[in-house]
Amino acid sequence: MTALDHNAAIPNAVPSGPTGPTKPILSVRDLVVHFPVRGRGLLGRTKGTVHAVCDVSFEIYPGETLGLVGESGCGKSTTSRAVLGLRRATSGQVVFEEQDIAELSANRLRRLRRQMQIVFQDPMASLDPRLTVHEIIAEPLRIHRLHAADRARYVADLMQTVGLNSEHGNRYPHEFSGGQRQRIGIARALALEPKLLVLDEPVSALDVSIQAGVVNLLEDLQRRLGLAYLFVAHDLSVVRHVADRVAVMYLGRIVETGKSEELFANPAHPYTQALISAIPIPDPRKERARRRIVVSGEMPSPTDPPSGCRFRTRCPLFANRLDDSERTRCQQEVPELAERGQGHPVACHFAEAVPVL
Amino acid sequence: MTTELTAGTPAADESADVLVVEDLTVSFPTDDGPVQAVRGVSYRLREREILGIVGESGSGKSVTSMAIMGLLPRSARITGSIRFRGQELVGLRESGLNKLRGSKIAMIFQDPMTSLNPVYTIGYQLAETILAHNNVSKAQARKRSVELLDAVGIPNPGQRVDSYPHELSGGVRQRVVIAIAMANRPDVIIADEPTTALDVTVQSQVLDALRTAQQETGAAMVLITHDLGVVAGQADRVLVMYAGKPVEIGDVEDIYYRPRMPYTMGLLGSVPRLDAGRSRRLLPILGSPPSLLNLPAGCPFTPRCPMARDRCETEEPALTDATSRRHRAACHFSEELADVRPHDLFAPTAEGDLP
Numbered sequence: 001m002t003a004l005d006h007n008a009a010i011p012n013a014v015p016s017g018p019t020g021p022t023k024p025i026l027s028v029r030d031l032v033v034h035f036p037v038r039g040r041g042l043l044g045r046t047k048g049t050v051h052a053v054c055d056v057s058f059e060i061y062p063g064e065t066l067g068l069v070g071e072s073g074c075g076k077s078t079t080s081r082a083v084l085g086l087r088r089a090t091s092g093q094v095v096f097e098e099q100d101i102a103e104l105s106a107n108r109l110r111r112l113r114r115q116m117q118i119v120f121q122d123p124m125a126s127l128d129p130r131l132t133v134h135e136i137i138a139e140p141l142r143i144h145r146l147h148a149a150d151r152a153r154y155v156a157d158l159m160q161t162v163g164l165n166s167e168h169g170n171r172y173p174h175e176f177s178g179g180q181r182q183r184i185g186i187a188r189a190l191a192l193e194p195k196l197l198v199l200d201e202p203v204s205a206l207d208v209s210i211q212a213g214v215v216n217l218l219e220d221l222q223r224r225l226g227l228a229y230l231f232v233a234h235d236l237s238v239v240r241h242v243a244d245r246v247a248v249m250y251l252g253r254i255v256e257t258g259k260s261e262e263l264f265a266n267p268a269h270p271y272t273q274a275l276i277s278a279i280p281i282p283d284p285r286k287e288r289a290r291r292r293i294v295v296s297g298e299m300p301s302p303t304d305p306p307s308g309c310r311f312r313t314r315c316p317l318f319a320n321r322l323d324d325s326e327r328t329r330c331q332q333e334v335p336e337l338a339e340r341g342q343g344h345p346v347a348c349h350f351a352e353a354v355p356v357l
Numbered sequence: 358m359t360t361e362l363t364a365g366t367p368a369a370d371e372s373a374d375v376l377v378v379e380d381l382t383v384s385f386p387t388d389d390g391p392v393q394a395v396r397g398v399s400y401r402l403r404e405r406e407i408l409g410i411v412g413e414s415g416s417g418k419s420v421t422s423m424a425i426m427g428l429l430p431r432s433a434r435i436t437g438s439i440r441f442r443g444q445e446l447v448g449l450r451e452s453g454l455n456k457l458r459g460s461k462i463a464m465i466f467q468d469p470m471t472s473l474n475p476v477y478t479i480g481y482q483l484a485e486t487i488l489a490h491n492n493v494s495k496a497q498a499r500k501r502s503v504e505l506l507d508a509v510g511i512p513n514p515g516q517r518v519d520s521y522p523h524e525l526s527g528g529v530r531q532r533v534v535i536a537i538a539m540a541n542r543p544d545v546i547i548a549d550e551p552t553t554a555l556d557v558t559v560q561s562q563v564l565d566a567l568r569t570a571q572q573e574t575g576a577a578m579v580l581i582t583h584d585l586g587v588v589a590g591q592a593d594r595v596l597v598m599y600a601g602k603p604v605e606i607g608d609v610e611d612i613y614y615r616p617r618m619p620y621t622m623g624l625l626g627s628v629p630r631l632d633a634g635r636s637r638r639l640l641p642i643l644g645s646p647p648s649l650l651n652l653p654a655g656c657p658f659t660p661r662c663p664m665a666r667d668r669c670e671t672e673e674p675a676l677t678d679a680t681s682r683r684h685r686a687a688c689h690f691s692e693e694l695a696d697v698r699p700h701d702l703f704a705p706t707a708e709g710d711l712p
Contacts, residue, residue, distance in 0.1 A: 071556035071557065071558065071559075072556055163707060163708045177645040178645075179645065207413035207414055207583065207646075208413070208583070208585070208624060208627050208628045209413060209623060209624060209627045209641060209642035210413075210641070210642075210645060211627070211629075211639075211641075212626075212627035212628075212629075212639035212640060212641035212642075213639075213641035213643075213706070213707060213708055215629065215639050216638065216639055216641060216705060216706060216707040217707040217708075219638075219707075220707045234556065234557070235629075236557075236631060237586075237628075237629040237630055237631045238629045240629070240631055240633075240634070240635075241629040241633075241635060241637075241639065242635070260635070261634060261635075264631070274558055275557060275558060276631065278557040278558050278560065278561040279557055279586065279631045280584065280586025280587050280589060280590050281586055281589065281590075281630060281631055281632050282585035282586045282588075282589050282613065282625065282628050282630060283589055283613060283630075283632070284589045284590070284609045284610055284613050284614075285610070286632065287586065287589045287590040288589075288590060292561060294561065294562070295558050296512075296562075297512075298526045298527075298528055298529075298556075298559055299556075357631065357632055
């Protein structure tokens with residue numbers, strides 16, 4: 001904990017928790033991101049569209065963590081890129097502190113980006129191997145022309161804040177272990193004193209004994225600095241641990257969202273139920289006594305998503321429990337993400353909360 | 358040492374052990390000197406049992422299995438003994454290994470594309486495995502291929518058999534690899550991180566297929582993984598590796614409910630659990646695993662161990678009986694862990710990876 005006492009470098013410490021101010025720091029409204037699929041050749045014509053993100057809406061409040069979860073290809077990373085303005089939205093809005101980022105000039109957007117930073121999954125791929133750690137952490141400061149006078153001291157403080165030895169500033173990334181490299185990435189993200197951090201699978205490349213320290217660091221930083229996190233991950237165990245609220249994505253859509261405790265205690269969408277029941281628990285007796293909700297097959301291609309409910313092709317409810325007229329409804333009518341008497345919004349016509357754990 | 362781990366059970370004689378690994382060491386020469394990747398691994402795999410091997414990156418869990426399969430590069434120096442049904446595998450020629458590999462001992466890797474050939478159909482590759490070790494016609498081999506695909510839960514196996522690997526998803530590819538592994542009814546299946554690259558809903562399908570393969574063939578299985586949840590659900594016994602050596606071995610409940618080695622306890626304390634809420638803070642293990650180049654004397658876990666004392670720095674502990682003869686741990690002070698829980702030993706700090 002000693003490292004965190006050196007947070008003189010970061011003056012905007014706001015002691016606010018998830019129940020703090022009521023204005024969201026980030027609102028995503030009806031976000032749609034499509035990618036064209038082009039044919040071969042120089043003049044390749046558009047052959048189809050990848051429906052990567054479809055009508056996604058959520059809000060993040062200062063000091064809170066929203067966990068965005070789902071399996072590969074569900075659109076969670078594309079959503080996070082669109083939030084940062086790294087990916088243009090096809091339609092919909094990303095509103096950061098009451099400013100629609102699509103309406104900002106490149107110059108204004110760049111200034112706004114100070115407020116929202118990203119930590120990537122693979123620290124080795126996101127750190128320039130030819131720069132020293134000091135240069136890496138100072139790079140955003142150089143670009144934004146900040147802390148010119150006291151840069152060395154500021155960077156050293158940041159290193160201590162994330163639990164790195166500040167005397168190691170002239171070393172290169174390869175001289176550090178995986179967990180330390182991820183701390184370098186976090187220090188770089190903190191350098192501009194952001195209000196929102198997008199954490200894209202920040203610990204999934206790390207061994208468990210190392211991962212725990214980085215998770216704890218992220219929790220401490222949030223408490224000390226009042227940061228908001230968009231925590232993108234496939235590992236529900238980690239998400240349960242860090243998130244205040246959770247949004248579950250499947251094939252580009254949010255299928256269920258709610259407070260973390262509530263969603264894990266009473267998942268109401270068959271996909272959420274299957275996802276939770278598929279995560280192994282490191283406890284032999286509990287793990288062997290569990291009931292699995294099995295989904296068949298794998299995620300269909302987002303170039304041609306199923307009509308109606310996108311999950312119906314794999315849904316155990318659809319396959320085993322619904323009658324023909326109910327199935328027709330799943331095929332024809334897109335289930336809205338709405339409160340359906342389950343305590344939180346869920347996008348299933350036949351939602352029913354079932355405790356799975 | 359012949360009675361270790363099996364003494365006291367009805368199947369105490371060596372005939373019940375399909376695979377016996379004894380004091381296996383593997384080192385690789387590098388410009389900076391030899392890297393001791395495996396520093397003395399011993400275990401016995403009994404008929405039909407599932408042995409889970411857990412450990413973090415670089416603990417030597419995969420190198421051990423590659424040594425069993427004879428898949429290490431020529432530069433690797435291997436000592437010790439690996440016996441499959443009494444037959445010594447260390448030093449066995451390639452021709453001798455080829456008789457065993459894919460028939461008596463099968464291996465499943467993390468990435469199915471490392472085992473599947475992209476230019477042949479999966480039916481061809483299944484039939485190839487069957488024909489290599491059995492005197493059957495091509496038509497019979499094809500029929501068996503379809504049966505195998507069906508057994509691992511692949512829908513429409515009659516059509517899928519003519520697919521190329523690139524036409525299949527990751528989960529289906531891994532099930533094809535499992536089908537190939539079970540094709541010749543092996544006695545041992547070695548699965549090295551078989552579900553690590555897969556999404557969780559697909560992971561549970563593949564684990565089911567693996568279970569089917571093990572039960573239908575009656576094989577014993579070595580399941581190598583870093584996922585403590587997967588091991589908890591699948592394994593009969595568990596071997597925990599650290600810095601190239603087993604540090605604890607025992608029945609799955611011994612390891613999870615009565616760990617007697619601080620590293621095992623640290624692993625259990627550091628893993629986030631789906632059945633625990635936010636209130637439970639994770640307990641990292643400080644520092645990182647040691648370099649296997651010039652490993653210092655003493656217990657390799659000493660720099661990270663909250664219980665370490667002077668003796669730990671000079672004397673490396675051997676595996677000795679912990680709670681029973683079947684449960685062994687490598688710690689000088691393992692009896693002190695009897696009533697200790699992870700949070701008694703490890704601090705919930707935000708550090709955990711100091712140099």
